[in-house]
Amino acid sequence: MKAGGAATPQMMRRVNAHAALAFLRTTGVATGTDLMAATGLTRASVIAVCEDLLRRGWISELDSGRETGSLKGRPARRFELNPRAGFVVGIDIGAATTTAVVADLRGTIVGKASRSFRSAEIPARERIEVVNQACGEALAEAGTGPAAVLAVTAGLAAPVDRDGNVLLTKQFWRKFDVGLRTALAERHGWRVLLENDANLAALGERWRGSGVGVNDLVVILASERMGAGIIESGRLLHGHSGAAGEMGYLDMIEGVGSADGIAYLAREWFARPGEPPTVEAREVFAAAAAGDPAAVLVMDRLAERVARVIASVAIMANPEQVVLGGAVADSAGVLLPGIMERLPRFTATVPRVTASPLGDSIVTVGAVRHALDYVEAHALDLELPAGT
Amino acid sequence: MKAGGAATPQMMRRVNAHAALAFLRTTGVATGTDLMAATGLTRASVIAVCEDLLRRGWISELDSGRETGSLKGRPARRFELNPRAGFVVGIDIGAATTTAVVADLRGTIVGKASRSFRSAEIPARERIEVVNQACGEALAEAGTGPAAVLAVTAGLAAPVDRDGNVLLTKQFWRKFDVGLRTALAERHGWRVLLENDANLAALGERWRGSGVGVNDLVVILASERMGAGIIESGRLLHGHSGAAGEMGYLDMIEGVGSADGIAYLAREWFARPGEPPTVEAREVFAAAAAGDPAAVLVMDRLAERVARVIASVAIMANPEQVVLGGAVADSAGVLLPGIMERLPRFTATVPRVTASPLGDSIVTVGAVRHALDYVEAHALDLELPAGT
DNA sequence: TGAGTATATTTAGATTCTATCTAAATTGCT
DNA sequence: AGCAATTTAGATAGAATCTAAATATACTCA
The missing domain is CATH 3.30.420.40 (ATPase, nucleotide binding domain)
Known part of the structure; x- marks a missing residue:
């Protein structure tokens, strides 16, 4: 019987960094004191986490102009998520069309592109090509490139299990699944996560619906x-x-x-x-x-x-x-x-x-949230692209 | 926005102690090496966790007669869950009857008692009294007393939310819920957890069904x-x-x-x-x-x-x-x-x-598992009764 | 008796947290 | 201008926990 356990000191930091990032994403700018309240950590720990995230490029520090909070006392250091430190891609793959959106680390959509498939019966290889084109176009609109993409989530109208595997469905989707993942991984080095489209819709509604x-x-x-x-x-x-x-x-x-x-x-x-x-x-x-x-x-x-x-x-x-x-x-x-x-x-x-x-973007919004969840949870493991 | 987070070093130890206890419960006896494999921790950490649990009375160390494993090398220290360090009570409360069972820390049933209610319409106060009598009888059969009880789980045929509150149901159960909890808590100092009976049945089947x-x-x-x-x-x-x-x-x-x-x-x-x-x-x-x-x-x-x-x-x-x-x-x-x-x-x-x-004991078995889950997760926070 | 082996124990080091003290920067009052 | 109050930053010490590596122990087998 395997007990899974094994907590390590590094896990603590990962958990706390995740908490800090999630807070910064929602609030925009935060001081050390804000983060103390949000995470329950002491000031020293909060600052240590922030220094860690600063060094790796996830967040940046604003000039200490005192915008918020009380007007007394020593001005607080203000931290901000570095929104363009990296991007995620959310893809909705339907039977007839596909839509790819690019979002920054705060979840703001900065690029979007749709493509229609020539027919519903086209082979997986061609379908993957069309999806890839949509991604490229959305990235171009976002003013960035494949190297800045930290994670990609694609929504399919098929059952997808917890590990992102497509099961129990037409041979077609199964080929497509593996094909899409490996194609995007090999071509751009992307981490590709798959999820059921209705599940992504749920994440989307909970986030921005x-x-x-x-x-x-x-x-x-x-x-x-x-x-x-x-x-x-x-x-x-x-x-x-x-x-x-x-x-x-x-x-x-x-x-x-x-x-x-x-x-x-x-x-x-x-x-x-x-x-x-x-x-x-x-x-x-x-x-x-x-x-x-x-x-x-x-x-x-x-x-x-x-x-x-x-x-x-x-x-x-x-x-x-x-x-x-x-x-x-x-x-x-x-x-x-x-x-x-x-x-x-x-x-x-x-x-x-x-x-x-959310209309038509219900799935892509959820896909962005899903990819951001992954990115935030693995912030300290992911290497940010240089020069941002 | 509260981020819940805040991982502390103490949490690590709690997690690792929980993993060790869960492993010891299923295997009976384990050596340090066994625990290393099960938890992924190093020997030093495993021993530290075990020393902690030994000191608090949760486990005991066997004389190093070499019973299992290889015959070479220095004999391993063998640790064992101290099964009678404490007990849990699982209760199935039906409309007509109630059954209480007492189990030791390995989940072995060591006492059981059933009582019928005088009628389905008796007031909550009387019902609670009957449940309490069943508990007392089961404890007597187990050869122990109320002081040795670490947690109690009771299963009801009513919706019970995550926090153990009974909602959305007849006023009757709501009174009963609070009444049972406070009555047993005040009288014996017990921690009483409530859960839906079908949910407990599920835990029971997954454990021993x-x-x-x-x-x-x-x-x-x-x-x-x-x-x-x-x-x-x-x-x-x-x-x-x-x-x-x-x-x-x-x-x-x-x-x-x-x-x-x-x-x-x-x-x-x-x-x-x-x-x-x-x-x-x-x-x-x-x-x-x-x-x-x-x-x-x-x-x-x-x-x-x-x-x-x-x-x-x-x-x-x-x-x-x-x-x-x-x-x-x-x-x-x-x-x-x-x-x-x-x-x-x-x-x-x-x-x-x-x-x-599992027959009639499907709910009580699940109730025992539920209570044991609580106890194992809080092992380092619970004070064991003296003299075991 | 000695080689081999598996385990226990010790020691040093790293990481991360908390707690506490002192320093800094700013406001507001006199 | 100077001082008190306030709020935060930063530095230091300490505790808990993990890992890693070296050493000690106890047993089997030849």
Whole structure:
């Protein structure tokens, strides 16, 4: 039996450096005294940690103009995260398009680029090439290059386990996964982390969405496909093979015959009998908002369906809040009343339900947060690129 | 923003002592070299940790008779957990009865006592008295007294949050919760931890049941009531208010009209139309095993129901294994084939499904594990009773 | 008896924390 | 201008913990 343990003095410093960096990221500028309060360490320790981070280039010290705090006493040294000491890349890889964003160490998006795939069936090699181009373009917009990238997180619509391995899914994604990782690692020396897109959406909402600071949060990403990202006690749930919250099959439980997502169903249901469902989901949402009876009926069926999904996750994970992201977020204004009305019939623990404000960037924002988490936790192990 | 952090040297020692204790609990006797391998520490550190634990009475050193390992070289010092240095109490508090068990530091049950409540409606004060009597009797059987108790865990059929608070439930349990805690604390000076009974069942199965060593494990405790204990990545899921896995309302999702449990349904379904359902669940299980057609039909409906519940939790939490505990475990031989046949239709991630071997002690075993976890994590903070 | 071996113990050193004292820089009052 | 008060910085000493390396110990086997 391996006990994992083995705490070393170096671990302490890593933990404390992580705490200091995380604090500096959120506050911008902080004095030693601020950091003492935030970390619980003594002044000497705080200064030692800061000197360490200064020496390695992670933070810088401002001229001691006294901007904040009290006006008495010796002016405090003010430390600041060096935002452009390095960058992270967040990638959303969908079936039809991919988006890469570049963010600095404070999480500010400084570059963004999207590309469409020639078709949904292109080989992995070509797909990787397109993703790589998007990264290059985003980096160019950010005014930096591959050498400044400290970590990359890519979101996929497939189960990804805790170690970033893609399992349990089409051979296609499995090839793609390894291919992407090795291609970017070999070409640029990047550390590439993979994660499920709904999981990243959850991280995004908790960071900059409608679930800021909520430690038991579920994000339901529902567009062409449906998946839940579940955060419990501040940690992402993966499950044994990374499929936690993957609801491709949930329809079977509910007796609905299709494994497709919300937008698809809206189209399908709204189509005139006999005609092919060509109408766009957005149009259905708009028609419902305008009062079209057929569209209203469709929205009611959607609300029922989403309410059942929320209830199911509420029973199993008991989140404080559920955020709807993806295509449903567009129609949340119409859907939410119908959802909230039904929820008490399905579950005793009704969560707060909101719509995502992040729109299309829900996955990339989460990918940035994920990559930054990695970077902050490994700050003292990572070598910053020279000359910043 | 509070960063929680603040690692101190003392924390290192606590972590390492915990690792050493956990290893000693599982292996029985260990040498310094064994502990070096288990913890990754150097010999000097291992010995220092052991000296610390020796001085405080947690472990003892055996005469260096060379029993194990190689026969060459200087004989190793052999350390052993001092099993009777202290005890923990695990309590299962049901509606009709309560059971208390006493375990030593290795988890061996050394005392056990059950009591029935006069009725299900007795006031909290009386209920607490009965629980206290059961504890006293179990301690007497263990040949020890209240002063030797290091921690107590009690399992309730109610949501309990991470901090051991009972929320979201009948006023009755809330009174009972606080009452039990303060009564036992004041009377004996005990540290009382509360936890949901299904959660404890999960800990029990992972420790000494059919899910040993499984880090993504779900236990479905189904008797008069249904609840799931969910372990993800080795940690219990609680959710925002401790209701994660509480399935009192799941029937609504599935369109079944009753919130009652498996045993109740079996009785109900098996009853002749017009007659009151007086037959015992166990009799239905037996009749089905004997081939009675009506009973077989009931078991088939049960299998369908349980399969849907397993699928629901499999989709949300993606466990490696699901263990059936409580009354269903008795009939697992009959139920399992029907469950396994249905599962692939309900979920893409079919877990291994087994029946609990722990029987009635599923909750108390888990309660002991829970209390021992607390004790081991706080070994260096707890004062052992003198004279052991 | 001596070689070999595995372990224990000791010693020195590194890292990191805390605690405490003194010095510095600034404001505000007289 | 000078002084007190205030707040922070920096320096020093001390404690806890780890590692690493050298030395001592106790046993087996030939």
